[in-house]
Amino acid sequence: MNNKEELFNQIRNGNLEAVQNLIRKKPNFLETKDQRGSTPLILAAYYGYEDIVDFLLDKGAQVDALDGSGNTALMGVCFKGFTDIAEKLIKAGANISQINAMGATCLIYAVTFNRKSIAELLLKHGANASVKDAKGKTVMDFVLEQGNSAMEEILKKY
Secondary structure (H helix, E strand, O other): HHHHHHHHHHHHHHOOOHHHHHHOHHHHHHHOOOOOOOOHHHHHHHHHOOOHHHHHOOOOOOOOOOOOOOOHHHHHHHHHOOOHHHHHHHHHHOOOOOOOOOOOOOHHHHHHHOOHHHHHHHOOOOOOOOOOOOHHHHHHHHHHOOHHHOOOHHHHHH
16 A cells, blocks of 8 residues: 555544655655545545645645535535534635536525534525526525425525
């Protein structure tokens, strides 16, 4: 196994110490990508490893790097529901308006997967609810399709 594969395996396992050692030995691994195009930051955020996310951001990981589908670390946490990591990524300058290959935004993911606290966080930071995805659907279209009255109330506040 090469060091790059080891790095991604250690991230998947949540092993902060091993990730720190590998990045310190090979700082260029900070922006390396796995077979799906994920960077270490994207993968750590997706798995919800806040300590690894903190370390990678501290080392200068690109907060808006894209995976093979055009998703950022912030998009991953909006899908998964890790509000604390979403806050850290936004504080680090993450683009809340990034649009992926399917036309989805962070807010579309948060709404689709009923992540109310993340949806509110994104809206508070100026997320645009009128953006249409590749199928022409807005955030409100997803909310109405789901019959999600709680999310509808959140959107109406902004």
